[in-house]
Amino acid sequence: MIASLLSRSIELPERLAPGEAAIDARGVGVEIGGRRILDDASLTVHAGEVVALIGPNGAGKSTLLAALTGDQRRTSGTVRIAGRDLADWSLADLARRRAVLLQENRVSFPFTVEQVVEMGRAPWRRTPREEEDEEATAAALRVTDIERFRQRHVPSLSGGERARAGLARVLAQRTGILLLDEPTAALDLRHQEDVLRLTRECAAHGDAVAVVLHDLNLAAAYADRIVLLSEGRVEATGRPEDVLTPARIAAVYRQDVEVLTHPVSGATVILPVRSSARPAHREVPA
Numbered sequence: 001m002i003a004s005l006l007s008r009s010i011e012l013p014e015r016l017a018p019g020e021a022a023i024d025a026r027g028v029g030v031e032i033g034g035r036r037i038l039d040d041a042s043l044t045v046h047a048g049e050v051v052a053l054i055g056p057n058g059a060g061k062s063t064l065l066a067a068l069t070g071d072q073r074r075t076s077g078t079v080r081i082a083g084r085d086l087a088d089w090s091l092a093d094l095a096r097r098r099a100v101l102l103q104e105n106r107v108s109f110p111f112t113v114e115q116v117v118e119m120g121r122a123p124w125r126r127t128p129r130e131e132e133d134e135e136a137t138a139a140a141l142r143v144t145d146i147e148r149f150r151q152r153h154v155p156s157l158s159g160g161e162r163a164r165a166g167l168a169r170v171l172a173q174r175t176g177i178l179l180l181d182e183p184t185a186a187l188d189l190r191h192q193e194d195v196l197r198l199t200r201e202c203a204a205h206g207d208a209v210a211v212v213l214h215d216l217n218l219a220a221a222y223a224d225r226i227v228l229l230s231e232g233r234v235e236a237t238g239r240p241e242d243v244l245t246p247a248r249i250a251a252v253y254r255q256d257v258e259v260l261t262h263p264v265s266g267a268t269v270i271l272p273v274r275s276s277a278r279p280a281h282r283e284v285p286a
């Protein structure tokens with residue numbers, strides 16, 4: 001079923017080759033009201049990879065993402081999308097190149113789920129790829145597991161259902177570059193895994209995915225590379241096992257952790273050190 005989400009019956013001639021830089025940000029700085037929110041932040045997301053942006057609350061993740069989409073004015077630095085400076089893109093071309101899921105994904109008008117997902121197709125109106133509309137919308141509804149809500153009004157959905165509708169809109173857009181700000185924040189365990197699995201499917205198809213995550217275990221499991229932000233600066237960039245060291249996590253998050261390797265799968269598991277936790281094996285009254 002994933003295959004049909006990702007199948008593009010009409011290939012964009014300008015599709016990026018695997019490993020090509022889809023997003024390239026150099027020395028990005030953002031100042032708001034005289035306060036430096038981002039300082040000299042650089043990152044690259046290549047076609048075919050999932051890059052997780054992590055960091056504590058207020059570290060600047062959403063601001064960096066907004067600078068990459070052009071929604072946040074930079075005070076310094078450059079952002080290139082598919083090799084072209086952000087300023088040289090028309091909004092229409094950009095919307096066919098990259099899709100954005102904002103953290104505050106509020107739909108206050110009583111649109112149905114289906115209508116919201118169809119909005120993802122708007123950039124393709126009057127292009128040959130218009131003929132994919134129905135199939136792209138149906139596939140996006142299916143893989144985000146919201147088909148049964150398609151006629152429901154978005155404000156009536158639970159937070160997690162609404163988040164999945166927002167993600168479905170972005171997937172229906174079929175752009176090749178995805179920028180997702182905390183798409184898993186409101187989701188239950190299974191739907192978190194579903195969303196991250198989808199990002200991997202997209203990457204396997206050649207898409208570039210930048211995704212803001214809070215859950216370090218999800219980032220460790222699903223990201224090819226991690227960009228760790230702290231107080232507006234990029235603290236570390238690299239493979240999850242290189243970035244997620246106990247010392248670095250403790251310093252940035254001000255929380256001691258253990259970083260374990262799962263004995264069977266080899267997965268990296270990050271566990272907070274919990275001095276006040278209930279002792280394991282304690283007898284509880286029946």
Ligand code: ADP
Nearest residue numbers: 032033037055056057058059060061062063064
């Ligand atoms: P994150 O997404 O990592 O939690 P944000 O990028 O949203 O962090 O915010 C980084 C910092 O910038 C925070 O301290 C936040 O309060 C501040 N900030 C973000 N947007 C604005 C704004 N429009 N005006 C003032 N401060 C802002």
Ligand code: MG
Nearest residue numbers: 061062063103
């Ligand atoms: Mg944020």
